[in-house]
Amino acid sequence: MQDKKKKILILGGTSFQVPCIKYAKAMNYHVVTCDDSPINPGHEYSDDFYKVNITDLKAMLKLARKLEIDGVLAYASNLAAPTAAFIAEKMGLPGNPYQSVKTLSEKDLYRRFLRIQAFNTPRYGAYSSLKDYANSSEEFQYPVLIKPVDSCGSKGISAVNDFWEMDQAITYAMKFSHCKRFIVEEFIEKKYPQLDGDIFVYDGKIIAYYLGDQGNDLEVNSFVPSSINYPSLLSADIHERIQSELQRAIDLLKIKFGGLNIEVIVDKHDDVYLIEMAARNGINCIPDIIKSASNVDMIKMSVDACMGIEPQIENHKNINHFYTSYVIHSNQDGIFKSLKVHESIFDYILEIRLMVEKGGNIYRFNGSNCTVGIGLLEFPNIEVRDKMMDKIEELIAVELE
Template identity: 35%
Template structure:
């Protein structure tokens, strides 16, 4: 009689998380999926499915015990990362310290850690989500404008506002936006960081035994017509100078060490200031969204999705060492600028010949919403270019070369 396969608890079955479920099954693990949404696609790939909230720590712990899992993975999920660390820590399974994951998962704790550990950091303060516009204006006294107001426990730039002034109308709008994405009722107010390098440095890194062994630094594409806050893709190579790249790497490793992080993939967002100093926007305690691990796997030849699964199961046999590549690869998130009905995407031949993979989330005839977060993506294009110059030239015209057709009412 054959030996029973080991089980892994997968927290989240969204369309971007299906790749992790498939990787776990490919490795021979029995997959136990939890997701509160009844229409999540992951349930059709997993061996066992529970329609339950992944933020309910005690329930996830009971399910993990009932199913006898040997590992827990919250792939590309901020809310579930805390649950993952809690359950794994309680059961003595592979995990990073829960305290470290808590710091990385809530922006006010993250900013406090940066200040206490001496990392470059803008002036900031926390305010209750119930604050009035006048309360926020008082909290901002002494800060240089513009300031940023954001929820402390959301991702993908959801609920973030940049305020050029502290007028009551602007503050009320920013408060409403931030409250809509705040689960813990705490908002962060901080000075805006000016750019020395023109784009946010993004991408993922992978840690093994406390050291970053995989450097997947890229830079973020933004749609200025949507305010320039929400990422709409990543480009590789990043475009950083050697000095800037070295400075970012030093800060990332120092932060990893200061938190006692042991292993796994982490999403990075950094602004390099006019002084060449890197300022952290975040270090996410999970793999990046918008299929960043798949993009970096294409670039490096290392299957990062598989690496995440293996690490969660205590398997460190896969070599996850990567420093640089000659590849010139970008992703572009198909997105709508207005609510309506999606009718397809028009690709100019200039850009179409560079598309080597397309992932579609929305079919023609389905409704779409104005893009203000990764959950509203229509799909993702993977593009390969001959030169960096060609990539930058074409992507600078992405809005005219890549046109999702949305029919408004």
């Protein structure tokens, strides 16, 4: 009699979840995917798909118990992370504390945690309406940032220069908030590029740390990452201080394992701000470019850990070239015709993953939901990288009908 296949529940089936679904299949797991969009590409690779809202804790737990799953994973999905933790906690599966993951997944709860535990954090306030904010607006000096508390991928973020711009910014933020809350946040002036990337935790300790320098298409949207560049050019001292602060937060939150997507700002005084700690791997194929640069496979590690297998780092290498995960995007709305790639960048392309088909709608780049595709790039030196990235929107160009 054959052994029964172990069953893994992967929450979400977007293009960003496809790599972990494929790896789980390669490991001979019975793969179940779940979300409310049957047309998502990841479901083509799973054994079973269930149409359930991944934020519905009770419905998801009921399904997980019915399926008798052996592991649950929220990969590259901020919305799914609390659900995965909730299921794991209720079923006694490998996972992190639900309340800790919920804290990391909602910006107002996370900012409160940082303030109570004496981390550097911007002045902030959490509100549900313009009227709520108006009662405490004198606490802030403009400009300020408006963010939905439970969205990711820089969706719904605006910079506001005075009170009269607040109504429009709040309306925009609320479009991307499932719980209908937003935060108003002090603007922190950056001394260096914002840092963005993934770390991996096992047995409560950081075992892999890969933060790169974020790039932005300033002509389209200065808040949405358009590239992550490895290795980071910031000093080793700054990275050591960042890693120390991250480990302190992990200890306090009792995070046991998994990939975490991190965003960090270093201000003009060299003070470190842990802007985001999301309890899931990064979008924009961050784990993929980390694997290309270092051989550290966080896709494999994430699946292994949630199935109770100790993740291994094998054949690790130092980053000896310059690697970029580039978010292919458009500066205007339209219908996708094609991607025009100039021959001068051919030699530096590892892979291009399109997420929009010909004839599909594309939108001006105001968040990760407007991504046309991802380009994984490798350059031999920083001079070539800078030369190519300075005109990357022309070299990998989106053509509209």
